[in-house]
Every structure is written in C-alpha cells, then in structure tokens.
Amino acid sequence: MGRYHQAVTRGVEDYRDLELARDRAAEIRWKAIEHLETNLLRFESAARDNGVKVVWATDSSEALEAVLEVVRRHRTKLVVKSKSMVTEEIHLNQGLETNGIRVVETDLGEYIQQLDEEPPYHIVTPAMHKSKEDVAALFHRKLGTDLHASPEALTLHARNLLRDQYLQAGVGITGANFLLADTGGICVTENEGNARMSTSFVKSHIVIAGIEKVIGSAEDLDLMWPLLASRGTGQQMTAYNTIFHTSRLRSEADGPSEMVVILLDNGRTRLLADPVMRQSLYCIRCGACLNACPVYKNIGGHSYNATYSGPIGKVISPHLLPFSDFQHLSQASSLCGNCTEVCPVRIPLHQLILANRHEAANDPQIHSSTSSQHLMWKTWARAMQHRPLLDLVGSRTKAWFLRTFFASAWGQRRHLPSPAVKSFQQQWANRKP
Numbered sequence: 001m002g003r004y005h006q007a008v009t010r011g012v013e014d015y016r017d018l019e020l021a022r023d024r025a026a027e028i029r030w031k032a033i034e035h036l037e038t039n040l041l042r043f044e045s046a047a048r049d050n051g052v053k054v055v056w057a058t059d060s061s062e063a064l065e066a067v068l069e070v071v072r073r074h075r076t077k078l079v080v081k082s083k084s085m086v087t088e089e090i091h092l093n094q095g096l097e098t099n100g101i102r103v104v105e106t107d108l109g110e111y112i113q114q115l116d117e118e119p120p121y122h123i124v125t126p127a128m129h130k131s132k133e134d135v136a137a138l139f140h141r142k143l144g145t146d147l148h149a150s151p152e153a154l155t156l157h158a159r160n161l162l163r164d165q166y167l168q169a170g171v172g173i174t175g176a177n178f179l180l181a182d183t184g185g186i187c188v189t190e191n192e193g194n195a196r197m198s199t200s201f202v203k204s205h206i207v208i209a210g211i212e213k214v215i216g217s218a219e220d221l222d223l224m225w226p227l228l229a230s231r232g233t234g235q236q237m238t239a240y241n242t243i244f245h246t247s248r249l250r251s252e253a254d255g256p257s258e259m260v261v262i263l264l265d266n267g268r269t270r271l272l273a274d275p276v277m278r279q280s281l282y283c284i285r286c287g288a289c290l291n292a293c294p295v296y297k298n299i300g301g302h303s304y305n306a307t308y309s310g311p312i313g314k315v316i317s318p319h320l321l322p323f324s325d326f327q328h329l330s331q332a333s334s335l336c337g338n339c340t341e342v343c344p345v346r347i348p349l350h351q352l353i354l355a356n357r358h359e360a361a362n363d364p365q366i367h368s369s370t371s372s373q374h375l376m377w378k379t380w381a382r383a384m385q386h387r388p389l390l391d392l393v394g395s396r397t398k399a400w401f402l403r404t405f406f407a408s409a410w411g412q413r414r415h416l417p418s419p420a421v422k423s424f425q426q427q428w429a430n431r432k433p
Contacts, residue, residue, distance in 0.1 A: 001128075004291055007234025014236060025227050026346040029282035032181075032215045036272060036281075039181040039214045040263065046184030050246040053260045060090035066262050067092065067173070067206055071101055074203045076170025080162075082188070082195035083107035084175030085123050085285060086210050086264060089307040089320070092173070104165045106194035108158055115142045121301040123308065124232050124287035129300055162194070172198035172256065174244075176209035177284070178224060179261075182217045185243040186261065189225060191233070193240050205247065205256040211263050212272075212281040218243070224284065231344045232286040267320035276355055280315045282345045289339035289349055295332050304329060311339035311349045318356055324366050330356035376405070387425060395419040 015021050032039055044054045057063035071079065079096060081087060081103055093103045093114075105114040109126035113119065116138055120126035127135070132151050139145040139154050143161070146153070174195045178187040186207050188195045199205045215224065229235045248255030272278050290296045290310030301309040306317040306326060314333060318326040330353045339349040360366050383389045393401075398419035402410075410416055422430075 001291060001297060004234065008231065008288070008291075009234075011230035011234035011236065014230065021223060021227060022344055022346050025223055025344055026282065028215060028220050028224065029284070029345045033212065033272070033278055033281045036211065036214065039216060040211055042181040043179050043184055043214055044263075046180075046182065047261055048184075050184050051259070052184065052246060053258065055260060055262045057262050057264045057266070059266050060095075060264075063090050063208060063262050063264050063266075064092065064095040066260070067096065067208075068099060068101075070204050070206055070258075070260055071096070071171050074170045076203070077101055078165065078169045079103045079171045079173060080106050080165050080169040080198045080202065081173040082175070082190065082198045083110050083126070084173070084208065085120070085307060086175050086208050087173065088120060090208075090264070090266065092208070104162070104169070106162050106165070106198050107190075107192060108155065108194075111158055111162070112138065115139075119302070119307070122287060122290060123285055123301075123310075124290075129302075162197075166197045166201050169198075169202050171204045171206060172202040173206045173208065174198060176207055176213050177228065178221065179209055179214040180218050180221075180243070181214050183243075183245065185218065185245050187221065187225075188242045188244065189228060189238045189240070190242075191235075191239045196240060196242055199244065199256060200254045202256050203258070205244065205259045207244070207259070207261045208264060209261065211265055211268050212283075227344045228284050228286050231288040231342070271316065271319050277315070277319065277352060279347050280312065280319075280349075280352055282347050283312050283316075284345060285312075286344060288342040288344065292338045292342045294334060294336065294338070299332070304332075311353065312347075315349060315352045315356065318360075323359075324363070327356060327360040327363075327366060330354075330360065391423055391425060395421050 012018050047054050055066045057066060077100065079101055081093075083105075087093070093105075096103050105111045107126070109128075110120065112127040112130065112135055113121070116130075122128045130138075135151070135154060136145070136147060136149050139149065139157065140147040143157065145157055149157075174186075174188055176186045177189050179185070180187065186209070190196075215221075225241055226237055229238045232238075244259065247257055247259040268281065271281055287310075289312050290301070293310050296310040303309075304313050304317070306313055306321065306329065308317055308320075311333070314329040317329055333350070333353045335350050335354060337350045340347070340351070343349060402416050402419070407416060420427075
C-alpha cells in the first residue's frame with residue numbers, strides 16, 4: 001500500500017491540470033452512460049461489420065451458456081483466461097469446471113489466487129495480501145518449487161508453465177477495459193502481456209464485458225487510458241495496450257479464427273434506471289477508491305464476500321446481488337469522502353453509499369422496528385440533542401446502559417466503548433474556568 005501511494009503520487013504529478021483531466025473523464029463517462037442504448041447499438045453494428053459475433057446476456061447463466069456453446073463447438077477441454085473482474089462476477093471458472101472444462105488464469109496475481117483456491121483480494125492486484133514468502137510456500141506446495149525461491153525464480157517458473165497452456169488451449173477469454181462504439185473495438189490494458197498471449201494461439205477469442213464499458217470514440221482513449229494507468233498503478237501508461245477489432249485475417253499468421261463478444265447486463269440496467277445510482281456505472285475499475293479507503297485498508301477485500309470490494313463494491317454489490325443480503329456493506333464506511341476525492345471520473349462514492357443506507361432504512365423488509373425501539377431511539381435522540389439531560393447521567397450509569405442494551409448488537413468479538421469519566425463539557429470547564 002505504501003509503495004502504491006508513492007507511485008500514484010508521482011504518476012498524477014505528470015498532469016498539468018489533474019482536476020481538468022478528471023472533469024473531462026467524468027464527462028466522457030457521463031455521455032457514455034446517459035446514451036448507453038445508442039452507444040451499445042453503435043458498438044454492436046460496428047463489431048458485426050468487423051465479422052465479430054455479438055451476444056447479449058441478461059445474467060450469469062446466459063453468459064455461461066454462450067461461453068459453453070463456443071467451447072463445445074471447438075471441442076476443447078482447456079481455456080486460458082486473462083485477468084477479468086466481470087468473469088469473477090459471474091463465477092465463470094466454477095461454471096466451466098462443473099462442465100468438465102479446465103480454466104487457467106494467466107495473470108500472475110490471478111494465477112497465484114487460483115492455485116490457493118481464493119478469490120481476488122483486490123480488483124487490480126489480486127494477490128496484494130500475500131508476501132513473497134507466502135507465494136514461495138504456495139508454489140512449493142502446489143508446484144514443487146524451492147521453498148526459498150526468489151520472486152524472480154517463481155515468476156519465471158510460472159511463465160514457463162503458462163506458455164505451454166497458451167499453446168494447448170482451444171479458447172481464450174478476456175474482459176474489456178473499454179468498448180469503442182465508433183469502431184467496434186475492444187480495449188484491453190495490462191502489464192504482463194497475458195491477454196495478448198491468451199488470444200494469439202487459440203481458435204476462438206471470447207470477450208465478456210459489462211454493458212457499461214462502452215465509450216463513444218477511440219479518441220477518448222487519449223485521456224482514459226493514461227488516467228486509468230496513473231490512478232491504478234501510478235504508471236504513465238501500462239505496458240501493453242491493445243485494441244481488438246476482429247479475428248485473424250487471411251494475411252496474418254497468428255490470432256483466433258473467430259471472435260465473440262458477450263455483453264453482460266447482470267443487474268446493470270437496475271443501476272441505470274436510478275438517476276442517482278447510475279453514476280456508479282462511470283467506474284473504470286482503477287482501484288483507487290479501495291486504496292484510499294480506511295475501512296478497506298483495515299479489513300481487506302475478502303471481508304466483503306463479494307466480487308467488488310471497497311467503496312465501489314459497497315455501492316454496486318447490493319444492486320448486482322440481492323439488496324437485502326448485501327446492503328450491510330454500505331454500513332462499513334466512515335463517509336470520510338476520500339474515495340470521492342481520488343476517483344478519476346468523479347463518482348460521488350460517499351454520497352452513493354449514503355443513498356444505499358437511505359434505501360435500506362426505508363425498506364420495511366430490511367429494517368422493521370418495534371414501538372419500544374422507537375421509544376428508545378426517540379429518548380436517545382432527545383438526550384443527544386440536549387446536553388444538560390445527558391450530563392445528568394454519570395459514567396457508571398452510561399456504562400451499565402451500554403452493557404444492558406447494546407452488548408449483543410455490538411457483537412461478541414468487539415469490546416464495548418467505555419464512557420469517559422468526565423464529559424467534554426466538564427473537562428472544558430476545568431481547563432477554561
């Protein structure tokens with residue numbers, strides 16, 4: 001985390017006017033989402049003109065069926081996949097493996113997590129929580145490498161293993177950072193080249209992308225790609241930036257014989273229908289809000305039990321998943337606003353977290369209160385708003401009240417706070433008679 005913050009601080013210094021860049025990026029995403037239907041139809045038309053098959057998937061099951069159709073047609077039992085959060089969202093690996101298809105993650109961080117049978121910890125750096133010693137022990141246990149091997153040696157070993165998988169696989173799957181409405185292009189940005197390798201030797205290239213990934217024009221990449229890199233990793237640009245337009249041409253030696261793009265809804269139109277929450281669809285998955293969030297830095301990505309963690313996860317997960325089961329994520333926020341401050345496309349994340357709280361509070365199926373609870377909170381609110389009433393009760397009485405009425409709600413694994421012996425007003429009076 002410390003190195004990340006240093007790198008990002010240096011990266012954003014390259015902007016002459018960072019706030020203007022954020023304003024323009026926000027406008028690009030606003031235009032894309034406000035005219036989403038038009039942009040998607042433009043993309044579909046351009047992609048089909050390029051010879052690409054476009055499939056619309058309402059949910060994860062339809063997306064899985066579309067992938068299985070391609071895999072079965074090519075009679076392959078091995079799929080290579082580059083880093084993609086949307087495939088994590090629909091649990092694609094599990095779906096394919098259930099149907100007898102082996103999936104190999106080719107991003108090093110994702111490969112580490114797959115070996116350890118864990119989901120990604122972070123949307124940009126999946127194995128952020130593992131030390132080099134953890135990875136060495138994992139590789140020793142799973143791959144038989146030296147227990148004290150260096151990170152360089154472990155990386156080389158993984159590289160050699162993955163090269164064989166690229167050559168043997170029949171289908172390669174990638175996500176998309178952006179979809180170009182004007183040309184039908186699929187934009188992928190990466191640092192390892194695994195997306196290019198996953199699409200160079202296979203028979204079919206499958207792209208799975210959320211419908212919100214579309215932007216109006218290739219010219220928008222002039223701003224969006226560097227901004228994504230600087231906020232995501234602190235780089236001016238990531239090492240590999242590719243725009244896929246079609247399958248292999250007759251004049252080309254490498255590349256897939258077909259290309260299929262699956263446009264996934266999976267709850268995104270529910271967000272789009274809400275004039276306030278649709279702002280969350282501007283997200284470009286840079287991970288800046290996770291790294292800025294004091295809650296995420298303390299509890300980590302796995303605590304959220306959802307594909308998308310951190311502030312953006314608190315906002316969108318309750319809407320992509322059953323709201324009643326995941327609305328509690330929005331409570332795990334201090335509303336400090338740091339996530340909003342660092343967002344490169346100016347999503348008001350802390351306000352959207354608050355909007356989720358309001359929605360949950362107004363849902364009687366989530367929050368049903370009794371008359372005694374109403375009376376208790378009304379009494380508490382009156383005492384809090386009238387300091388002399390609160391000061392009538394001593395610290396011992398306050399401690400008893402907390403133990404009696406809040407111990408179970410506070411939880412067994414946390415210590416109840418102890419009221420101060422003297423109130424602030426009393427301490428102030430002692431300091432300033």
